[in-house]
Amino acid sequence: VGVGIDLGTSTLSVAIYKDSKLDIIEYNGLLATPSYVAFTDNGVLFGESALSQLTDNPNNTIYGVKRLIGRKFEEIQQEMNNWPFAITKKGGKPVFVIDYKGQTKTLTPEQMLAMQLAELKNAADYAAETSTRKVVIGVPANYTNAQRQATLDAAVLAGFKASLISEPAAAILHYGYEEQIKTNMEVLVFDMGGGTIDLSVITKEFREAPFKVIATAGHTDLGGIDFTNRLVEHFAAEIKRQQLGDLTSDSKAFCLLREACEQAKKDLSSSTTASMTIHSLFDGIDFTMTITREEFDDLCSGLLDEIKQLVDKCLEYDIYARKVKVRQVILVGGSTRIPKIREMLTDFFSMEILEGGSNAVACGAAIEAGMRAGCKELTLLKVDVIPQPIRMK
Secondary structure (H helix, E strand, C coil): CEEEEEECCCEEEEEEEECCEEEEECECCECCEECEEEEECCEEEEHHHHHCCCCCCHHHEEECHHHCCCCCHHHHHHHHHHCCCEEEEECCEEEEEEEECCEEEEECHHHHHHHHHHHHHHHHHHHHCCCCCEEEEEECCCCCHHHHHHHHHHHHHCCCCCEEEEHHHHHHHHHHHCCCCCCCCEEEEEEECCCCEEEEEEECCCCCCCEEEEEEEEECCCCHHHHHHHHHHHHHHHHHHCCCCCHHHCHHHHHHHHHHHHHHHHHCCCCCEEEEEEEEEECCEEEEEEEEHHHHHHHCHHHHHHHHHHHHHHCCCCCCCCCCCEEEEEEECHHHHCHHHHHHHHHHHCCCEEECCCCHHHHHHHHHHHHHCCCHHHCCCCEEECCCCEECC
């Protein structure tokens, strides 16, 4: 049995490979559960239950751990205003400050991630009807050594040892397993989730050959939440202009606005206009927000330019100093649903863009775990990762 875990910034998912079969495991009825942990008087909540605490218990509802783990306190300063909970410095690293059952506690990102990993591992063990040993976790291709080690340390804190696989490599394994990738052509895997973006160009010369990653690029601080942040900043300025209240001193109001902006972003994927009314944003004061897709694109133009630069860099030269010529594009991650990103890629490549599954990383990680467990039917599914990623900060 092999277990694969996708530690997304916004959602978590887990899959198992057992008896030559790949299954995505539900956690509390969801195939992808929100990456939230909430501390309440009645205990610790995870996933959807934790997310429901966000507006009423904002100071003790933690999210965005993926952007903090393995990093120094100085490296996260630009992120600090985007969180309603308290973060302080301890040993040069960020730690969460929470109130739990009448006591103030500090928890490291590794401890927070360990809680989530333990929940996912237990769900996988229950589904597999055994205590699984081979666990593989997907991480961004351009994670630093410190971030990788911190993720492995979190797994140990959760009670098991794990191996890591880059998220693009995991996605490639999944598409290879599903036989979606054609041979003898260069394929771009465009993976953009809530907090990170990874681009990989791969090729497979013939059916029995391994997948070969020939060019990569990525950014650990660029994802869907940054597009949400642009909306939050835009409407926060409007709230300040109307003198409705002070978001900087009202965590609940901040979370209500952020929740509405996240929904507006999703609505703009299928509609050209999004309108939301936040009831009692401040005491007895409602706030109605409306934004068009064109306005949203303008607000996010800087982010879109960064993505375009990453694509340009990834396609510049491969490991053989040849110009990269992509023949197929596969999308991975929920943030690829943003229309402007799809439009940009379609215009750039002038070809069909293939839809990737939202659980591709978890499935690919489970396949890698299955290979490590000795499943012989998976021996043809191998990924050779050669280039060093291009990091952008």
